[in-house]
Amino acid sequence: MKPSLLLLTMLLSGAAVASTNTTVYPMTDMTLANVGTIHIGAPLTELSKNGQQLKIEISGVQPAGNNQVIFLGAKQRIVLATLNADGVKALKTGKAFTDAYGNQWHSVTLTAQIPNQVTAQQQQLWTEAAQLKDRSCSVCHAAPVPTQMSVNAWPSVVKSMGGRTDLTQAQLQLLTSYYQYNAIHK
Known part of the structure; x- marks a missing residue:
């Protein structure tokens, strides 16, 4: 959506x-x-x-x-x-x-x-992001799960992968936020 x-x-x-x-x-x-x-x-x-x-x-x-x-x-x-x-x-x-x-x-x-x-429901954003991840990331490889990396690692990963997709900046920001808020918090 x-x-x-x-x-x-x-x-x-x-x-x-x-x-x-x-x-x-x-x-x-x-x-x-x-x-x-x-x-x-x-x-x-x-x-x-x-x-x-x-x-x-x-x-x-x-x-x-x-x-x-x-x-x-x-x-x-x-x-x-x-x-x-x-x-x-x-x-x-x-x-x-x-x-x-x-x-x-x-x-x-x-x-x-x-x-x-x-x-008031942050989870609604993450549901949309997970659907976007499943549609976009899994075209080339298995879609990563947020807990694969730390909160601080995700921005550079999404940025490097985003250039290989047709995702908009708004969609990439949504994915970055999704991965960070749901990542390993060390």
Whole structure:
């Protein structure tokens, strides 16, 4: 199912309507002028809803010296958002910590207004991604399962294989997110 058809199906079924302070997930990458890009499947906390706009909070971590990317965790380098200058200015920096390798990190949160193109059921995204994987990856080889690699290995694998397919950038991002969120978390 294409992302736009998935969105329409969810809207008609009521699945895209989330209540306040629940976790919701973007159904596509969202590029916002005042933030940057929030990536498909990123966990967001819905703070309030006003018509077709949601006020959300995204929480994650950033390595010292890189304030343009919000990661899910220091060990789990899933990119939740890539920020522009306005997004960087809107960041709230939290507690600093050091990872097992001596790298400095800090927690961050960002509050933003986004279109109500979210789902409360992340699994719906992964179902679509698994179908896409089964159709596309298995043309040349056995379709890999997410637990074959670590969360940090999947982006480069999907990127290298994606060039050999007719998948769109949106489909490749969906696959990357699917593999990362369902990978081995070491």
